[in-house]
Amino acid sequence: MKHIINLSVFVILAFIVWWSITSNYNDTNRLQPATSTDYAEIFMNKFEMTSMDANGNPNYILNGSYLQRANDSDDTKIKQPVFLLFQENKQWEISAENAILNDKKETIQLKDNVLMQQKNIEPAITIRTQYLLIHIRTQVAQTEAAVDITHGKSHLTSTKGMIFNNATNELELSANVNGHYVPHD
Secondary structure (H helix, E strand, O other): OHHHHHHHHHHHHHHHHHHHHHHOOOHHHOOOOOOOOOOEEEEEEEEEEEEEOOOOOEEEEEEEEEEEEEOOOOEEEEEOOEEEEEEOOEEEEEEOOEEEEEOOOOEEEEEEEEEEEEEOOOOOEEEEEEEEEEEOOOOEEEEOOOEEEEEOOEEEEEOOOEEEEOOOOEEEEOOOEEEEOOOOO
16 A cells, blocks of 8 residues: 555656646747857957058058957958058058958948058148048048047148048048148148
């Protein structure tokens, strides 16, 4: 009799446990397959890459503290980018906190504390803004954000942005321009 009671208790407990497990297990508790297969296709710490022109000369050099591109995107995200843009007898160093490089559009978007400084001349031209879009192939930089430009004792500002063509060395300030220009010797 004792053996039958123990067996009955065991069967009843087994049934209760089985029932509690299966009744609470519904579609919302099942493992769901990932709806997106988004993953980092490439990532690098402390990188430097050089792009060459058709003649084998450096077109630009880009380095930064971190680079990442997802498999389903044309955009490469960069932290602390430094972009060196070359043109015959001219060189610009452009830095920011973040950037997005798009290979298909051939653009680089620099964001947050953008500093654009011309090298190899004295006094250096310095342009500060919060956003800058550079078309790499044409070497045209533009923004609709406010810009602050210094060149020696000259100082110009524009609240509506600028367009700078590095190939022709032309700078166009869009609107609300203020400041003073002192010619250099």
